[in-house]
Amino acid sequence: MLDEKIAPSYEEVIRRNPGEVEFHQAAREVLVSLGPVLAKHPELAEHKVIERICEPERQIIFRVPWQDDSGEVHINRGFRVEFNSALGPYKGGLRFHPSVYLGIVKFLGFEQIFKNALTSMPIGGGKGGSDFDPKNRSDDEVMRFCQSFMTELYRHIGEYTDVPAGDIGVGTREIGYLFGQYKRITNRYESGVLTGKGLEWGGALVRTEATGYGAVFFAEEMLKVRGQSLDGATCVVSGSGNVAIYAIEKIRALGGRVVSCSDSDGVVHDPAGIDLELLKRIKEVERGRVKDYAEQRGGATYRDGGDIWRIPCDVAFPCATQNELTAKNAAALVEGGCQAVVEGANMPTTPEAVDVLTEAKVAFGPGKAANAGGVATSALEMQQNASRDRWTFSHTEKRLSEIMTDIHDLCHRTAAEYGREGDYVAGANIAGFLRVGEAMVAQGLI
Ligand code: NDP
Numbered sequence: 327m328l329d330e331k332i333a334p335s336y337e338e339v340i341r342r343n344p345g346e347v348e349f350h351q352a353a354r355e356v357l358v359s360l361g362p363v364l365a366k367h368p369e370l371a372e373h374k375v376i377e378r379i380c381e382p383e384r385q386i387i388f389r390v391p392w393q394d395d396s397g398e399v400h401i402n403r404g405f406r407v408e409f410n411s412a413l414g415p416y417k418g419g420l421r422f423h424p425s426v427y428l429g430i431v432k433f434l435g436f437e438q439i440f441k442n443a444l445t446s447m448p449i450g451g452g453k454g455g456s457d458f459d460p461k462n463r464s465d466d467e468v469m470r471f472c473q474s475f476m477t478e479l480y481r482h483i484g485e486y487t488d489v490p491a492g493d494i495g496v497g498t499r500e501i502g503y504l505f506g507q508y509k510r511i512t513n514r515y516e517s518g519v520l521t522g523k524g525l526e527w528g529g530a531l532v533r534t535e536a537t538g539y540g541a542v543f544f545a546e547e548m549l550k551v552r553g554q555s556l557d558g559a560t561c562v563v564s565g566s567g568n569v570a571i572y573a574i575e576k577i578r579a580l581g582g583r584v585v586s587c588s589d590s591d592g593v594v595h596d597p598a599g600i601d602l603e604l605l606k607r608i609k610e611v612e613r614g615r616v617k618d619y620a621e622q623r624g625g626a627t628y629r630d631g632g633d634i635w636r637i638p639c640d641v642a643f644p645c646a647t648q649n650e651l652t653a654k655n656a657a658a659l660v661e662g663g664c665q666a667v668v669e670g671a672n673m674p675t676t677p678e679a680v681d682v683l684t685e686a687k688v689a690f691g692p693g694k695a696a697n698a699g700g701v702a703t704s705a706l707e708m709q710q711n712a713s714r715d716r717w718t719f720s721h722t723e724k725r726l727s728e729i730m731t732d733i734h735d736l737c738h739r740t741a742a743e744y745g746r747e748g749d750y751v752a753g754a755n756i757a758g759f760l761r762v763g764e765a766m767v768a769q770g771l772i
């Protein structure tokens with residue numbers, strides 16, 4: 327329930343942003359936690375911090391024309407929402423997927439404000455993308471699209487202004503083409519303008535692995551509080567992209583067994599445990615599907631459109647996309663004995679599903695805390711770029727692990743301070759909001 331002092335702000339979000347249902351959902355998920363914060367910090371209400379934080383500082387929408395290999399012209403739409411710069415330059419990924427529209431970019435940008443605050447790094451919140459679908463496009467087509475996209479975006483970004491990175495549909499290949507075009511237009515080798523770069527040209531070790539690894543470190547901390555661990559645990563990981571693959575890798579390293587993964591076509595069930603080398607080859611080298619994995623792996627089965635959450639597990643990691651885990655799915659997880667759900671993706675669990683899990687006392691790690699390892703490592707990449715330095719894998723992974731432990735402890739401690747012991751959603755929302763809100767008050771009415 328929304329506090330009666332906060333409800334009008336939420337109604338204003340809906341009125342001002344008609345039809346942007348994912349943004350409404352993300353805003354509501356944060357605002358429901360904030361009633362007790364305003365009671366304790368009346369200065370935040372006085373300075374209208376909630377109303378200001380829900381309104382992006384700047385929203386850019388632009389045309390992206392490009393030609394495919396046959397010479398046909400296509401027009402896509404590009405977005406960059408610069409949401410909040412109280413703590414540092416706008417920071418957040420670019421998503422290339424046909425479902426992208428302003429409401430998706432705003433939900434992601436809004437979440438990013440609080441996530442970035444939780445990392446304790448000097449980064450604000452933003453997000454961008456396009457309704458372009460890189461799937462089944464040649465490298466040349468992806469390059470032409472990226473060049474056209476950057477031909478507009480370059481004037482809005484910079485290492486001290488706004489620093490984009492990858493997300494769904496944007497990996498090292500796309501970041502390479504985007505960086506190349508930025509360099510060409512500006513005549514500046516400005517490494518810190520994008521993160522997720524290739525290792526040979528300014529990228530940081532561990533950035534590729536960071537979101538998945540970080541979610542698993544966070545899960546391990548949550549389980550520790552309950553006297554449990556991932557060692558010997560059976561896990562289910564949805565998706566088979568960047569976050570999913572490296573979550574699987576770290577779960578295995580900590581002694582867990584991942585028995586299932588998926589893509590938007592179907593689900594693989596591999597009771598012996600996912601063969602990560604095979605999965606990586608199919609997804610990262612051949613850009614194939616999980617169906618191909620099942621065909622090549624003895625003992626694994628595949629179901630078109632299958633329901634991954636019906637597979638019994640101890641810990642579930644939704645690592646694919648928003649709203650992929652519904653109340654019905656949550657009930658199936660509870661029935662299968664699931665002890666913890668940790669979000670690798672952004673907002674993959676619907677609010678109704680979170681209620682089902684909470685009711686059943688399943689530990690729940692929200693994405694804005696659990697998947698913050700990606701952006702935290704991006705900030706480490708910016709740090710290395712700025713100092714012309716390059717850290718080792720083990721040093722960077724250790725930093726990531728410490729950051730995830732700190733985020734876990736901050737969320738856990740804050741939840742307890744506000745009488746919500748074990749509620750990581752409340753802990754993450756309150757701690758993130760306080761950091762940004764206090765900085766906004768200090769910086770005056772801007
Ligand atoms: P990728 O594009 O690498 O992978 C996305 C994966 O999810 C693909 O396997 C995709 O399958 C699958 N997927 C998409 N929609 C569905 C669906 N409806 N059902 C099942 N599977 C689906 O993206 P990332 O791994 O980078 O991102 C995944 C999530 O993590 C997103 O929510 C993203 O915002 C979040 N995130 C990512 C970070 C990062 O560092 N990359 C940082 C923090 C959060 P298909 O190939 O069929 O589309």
